[in-house]
Amino acid sequence: MTPHKIGIIGLGKIAQDQHLPVIRANSNFELLAVSSQRGIAPEDARYSFQDYRDLLGLKDVEAVAICTPPQVRHHIAREALLAGKSVLLEKPPAATLSELEDLRQLAHKVGKTLFTTWHSQYNKAVEEAKKALAGWSIKRLQVTWKEDVRHWHPGQQWIWAAGGFGVFDPGINALSIVTRIMPEPVFIKAANLEFPANRDAPIAATLQFQTGHTDGNLQAVFDWRQTGPQSWDIEVETEAGFALKLAHGGSCLEIDGRLVVKEEPAEYQGIYRRFDALLTIGRSEVDDAPFRLVADAFMVGKRVQVEAFEE
Amino acid sequence: MTPHKIGIIGLGKIAQDQHLPVIRANSNFELLAVSSQRGIAPEDARYSFQDYRDLLGLKDVEAVAICTPPQVRHHIAREALLAGKSVLLEKPPAATLSELEDLRQLAHKVGKTLFTTWHSQYNKAVEEAKKALAGWSIKRLQVTWKEDVRHWHPGQQWIWAAGGFGVFDPGINALSIVTRIMPEPVFIKAANLEFPANRDAPIAATLQFQTGHTDGNLQAVFDWRQTGPQSWDIEVETEAGFALKLAHGGSCLEIDGRLVVKEEPAEYQGIYRRFDALLTIGRSEVDDAPFRLVADAFMVGKRVQVEAFEE
Numbered sequence: 001m002t003p004h005k006i007g008i009i010g011l012g013k014i015a016q017d018q019h020l021p022v023i024r025a026n027s028n029f030e031l032l033a034v035s036s037q038r039g040i041a042p043e044d045a046r047y048s049f050q051d052y053r054d055l056l057g058l059k060d061v062e063a064v065a066i067c068t069p070p071q072v073r074h075h076i077a078r079e080a081l082l083a084g085k086s087v088l089l090e091k092p093p094a095a096t097l098s099e100l101e102d103l104r105q106l107a108h109k110v111g112k113t114l115f116t117t118w119h120s121q122y123n124k125a126v127e128e129a130k131k132a133l134a135g136w137s138i139k140r141l142q143v144t145w146k147e148d149v150r151h152w153h154p155g156q157q158w159i160w161a162a163g164g165f166g167v168f169d170p171g172i173n174a175l176s177i178v179t180r181i182m183p184e185p186v187f188i189k190a191a192n193l194e195f196p197a198n199r200d201a202p203i204a205a206t207l208q209f210q211t212g213h214t215d216g217n218l219q220a221v222f223d224w225r226q227t228g229p230q231s232w233d234i235e236v237e238t239e240a241g242f243a244l245k246l247a248h249g250g251s252c253l254e255i256d257g258r259l260v261v262k263e264e265p266a267e268y269q270g271i272y273r274r275f276d277a278l279l280t281i282g283r284s285e286v287d288d289a290p291f292r293l294v295a296d297a298f299m300v301g302k303r304v305q306v307e308a309f310e311e
Numbered sequence: 312m313t314p315h316k317i318g319i320i321g322l323g324k325i326a327q328d329q330h331l332p333v334i335r336a337n338s339n340f341e342l343l344a345v346s347s348q349r350g351i352a353p354e355d356a357r358y359s360f361q362d363y364r365d366l367l368g369l370k371d372v373e374a375v376a377i378c379t380p381p382q383v384r385h386h387i388a389r390e391a392l393l394a395g396k397s398v399l400l401e402k403p404p405a406a407t408l409s410e411l412e413d414l415r416q417l418a419h420k421v422g423k424t425l426f427t428t429w430h431s432q433y434n435k436a437v438e439e440a441k442k443a444l445a446g447w448s449i450k451r452l453q454v455t456w457k458e459d460v461r462h463w464h465p466g467q468q469w470i471w472a473a474g475g476f477g478v479f480d481p482g483i484n485a486l487s488i489v490t491r492i493m494p495e496p497v498f499i500k501a502a503n504l505e506f507p508a509n510r511d512a513p514i515a516a517t518l519q520f521q522t523g524h525t526d527g528n529l530q531a532v533f534d535w536r537q538t539g540p541q542s543w544d545i546e547v548e549t550e551a552g553f554a555l556k557l558a559h560g561g562s563c564l565e566i567d568g569r570l571v572v573k574e575e576p577a578e579y580q581g582i583y584r585r586f587d588a589l590l591t592i593g594r595s596e597v598d599d600a601p602f603r604l605v606a607d608a609f610m611v612g613k614r615v616q617v618e619a620f621e622e
Contacts (some may be wrong), residue, residue: 074498078523095608097408098498098600102523162501163611187385188411190473200613212389212413289409295606296407300474302511303614 003030004279007085009044009052009076010068011036014090016113018119018268019065026269028276029042032061043186044245052076063113063279066090069255070165071157074099077114081106086113088275092172092291093117095163102284112310114284115275118176122270125253125261130181132255133236137213138182140237145174147230149203150311162311166201168294170232171222176290177250178220184211186218187292191301196309203309207297314341315590318362318372319356321379322347325401328428330376333579336496339587341444342370363387367394374390374424374590377401380469381476385410388425391419397424399586403483404428406474406608408599415597425595426586429487433581436564436572439593440557443566444547448524449493451548454531456485458541460514461622465505470512471620477512479605481531481543487601488561489531495522497529502612507620514620518608 006029021040023029033047035055036190041048049055051211055064056079063086074094077087081103093116094100100116107114120126147170158164165172169254186209194204203225206311209218226261232249253261276284317340319326325368331353344358345351346366354515360366364374367390374397377384385405387391388398392414400425404427411427418425429438458481469475476483497520505515514536521531543560556565564572589596 096499096611097603098496098607101600101603102496102498162613185409185413187413188407195614286539289412292408292412292606295603295610296409298610299606300407302473303506 001028003028004276005030005032005062007033007055007058008057009035009064009080011038011040011042012067012069013299014094015065015067016040019067022268022272024047026272026276029272033058034053034306047243053079056080056085061085063088063275069126071095071158071163074103077103080108081110081112081114084110084112086115086279088117088271089115090113091118091176092165092294093288097288097291098297100288100291102169104284107286108282110192111282113278113282114286115278116286116288117271118173118180118287118290119267119271120173120250121180121265122274123250123265124263125246126177126180126250128245128261129236132242132244133181133238136183137239138184139216139239140212140235141178141182141186141209141218141220142217142235143174143207144231144233144235145171145220146226148221148227149224160199161202164201165294166195166199167203167205167222167224169298170224171205171220172290172294173249173294174222174232174234175221175247177276178285179293180234181234181246182211182307184213185289186211186293188296188300191297192302193298193303195303196307197305198280198308198310202276203306206295206300216243246301247281312339315386315587316340316341316343316371316566317375318344318346318369318375320346320349320366320377320391321489322349322353322377323380326376326378327351329579330378333583333601337580337583337587340583341389345370352386363550364390367391367396372396372432374399374557374586382406382469382474384526385414388414389417392421392423393424394415395421397426398531399428399582400427402427402507403476403605404599405602405604408602411597411599411602417465418595418597422593424589424593425597426589426600427597428582429484429491429601430578430582431484431488431561432491433578434561434576435490435574436557437488437561439564439572440547440555442490443553443555444549446496447494448550449495449522449526449529449547450550451546452489452493452497452517452520452527452529452531454485455490455542455546456482457532457534457537457542458543460535466622470564471510473511474560474607475512478514478516478533478535481535482516482531483601484560484606485533485543485545486530486604488557490546490598491603492547492557493522495524496600497522497604499611500606502608504612504614505617506614507618508616509621514617515606516612
């Protein structure tokens with residue numbers, strides 16, 4: 001089998017830290033080209049461009065991974081699909097749900113693979129949690145996603161602009177685990193969104209969920225003001241009596257206090273294994289559930305103003 | 312053919328002004344039952360309940376029209392579908408997009424008809440506008456939806472609560488026309504949402520749209536503070552040179568200044584004709600495009616605080 005010839009569009013932190021090394025280590029892919037507005041040119045990419053349209057003009061590129069900020073993804077993905085390329089989208093897959101729906105329809109029309117990636121879903125602990133919860137009713141869900149924005153997003157202005165998602169940028173990772181493991185769909189019943197006085201995106205949020213069956217005690221807390229220890233934990237209690245905890249962003253699973261899975265995250269390895277399979281069988285995988293919950297939270301959320309945030 | 316035996320759940324203003332008389336005048340429907348928390352009992356309904364679950368318990372009811380406020384629609388619709396009833400949903404079809412997606416999947420699973428209604432789409436002028444625009448590129452779109460909330464929603468507190476949609480309650484009617492007539496999908500590029508200091512829902516909004524092809528001059532203005540003449544107009548200018556105006560909420564169509572359609576609105580007659588057909592052929596019609604644009608506007612919109620609103 002010849003490897004999938006792939007291009008990366010947008011060479012920011014996530015592309016350099018994850019996509020590049022994982023593609024290099026996967027012999028089913030060949031890094032053919034990159035495009036970077038800032039002109040970053042990895043030595044092993046045969047072609048490097050500043051303008052992504054030059055990359056899309058390469059006949060040999062079968063697929064592209066779009067790692068730009070979300071605001072421009074739809075436009076680039078549209079051109080890529082129309083140029084006959086399959087498309088992998090970093091999270092969140094677009095700036096709006098309508099843009100994603102448009103890409104879904106376009107991919108179907110042109111017969112190319114469209115793949116929305118939610119990296120947190122690619123942990124063994126998440127898969128085990130899903131299996132453990134299947135078929136049970138949920139009594140309690142507590143999502144705690146607290147991190148220090150100054151550490152994780154230094155100088156990133158776009159995340160604070162309207163449409164920049166704010167604390168939902170990490171929060172959507174938690175939601176992508178929730179939609180994956182919960183045995184029935186969850187809905188946003190109410191939300192509290194805390195906007196710093198000088199910013200157009202929330203720095204913290206509390207979400208109340210419900211399911212079709214229960215108004216139970218289902219909650220998420222996202223906070224970007226956490227200094228000291230960081231928390232990326234999801235606790236679930238079932239009607240059956242057992243309790244489960246996914247800790248460290250989904251990489252560890254405890255059931256009733258017993259450590260069941262603990263492994264180094266290999267999320268992007270999983271993403272590219274899946275992309276390989278999707279390209280080979282010619283299918284798309286478009287999961288909009290986490291993104292829909294974010295839009296729902298913004299739609300029903302009560303906005304409260306909090307202290308200005310200075311970096 | 313025996314008529315479809317129908318029940319109405321929720322007997323507020325829209326049910327009394329539109330659903331009841333239109334069902335009565337359509338011989339393909341028979342009003343079998345109603346449920347009203349306030350105990351409203353029309354003389355010609357064979358059964359009247361205060362609790363909708365009693366209505367759902369009637370074996371003869373084939374379909375229900377859910378005319379409650381949107382916050383409780385999902386819960387009631389879920390029970391209705393599980394009770395084997397087909398469901399018509401007033402607009403907006405649910406409190407969140409995730410709730411609507413859940414109903415879509417449930418209707419498919421139980422094999423019942425689910426019908427999301429967008430009453431403004433049922434105007435002849437809207438259909439003619441759609442036909443006139445098909446295949447053209449759009450140069451300009453100007454939506455102007457300005458009405459007096461004191462006149463149209465006196466004392467309705469839920470529309471001002473978080474999740475109550477505010478000015479998007481009428482604005483979604485405009486969006487349902489836009490998604491219907493535009494020859495290609497539109498996306499929210501930016502939005503400005505004006506929240507009164509004492510309310511949790513916007514009183515006014517400005518939306519900037521874009522399409523896959525153009526960043527052109529595509530705009531909507533919603534305002535609930537309009538006294539005097541009310542405006543529900545949509546103007547579209549095509550690259551081909553002709554301009555089109557849908558006025559009075561979609562009931563009149565002018566093309567290049569020439570009046571092409573002018574007729575009394577018969578929106579709900581059209582809705583029930585369509586519901587009759589859907590029930591008869593056993594199909595669902597779930598259109599989430601207008602609702603998605605509202606969620607997108609809340610997600611990317613910049614919030615600004617304006618003067619408190621007192622009724």
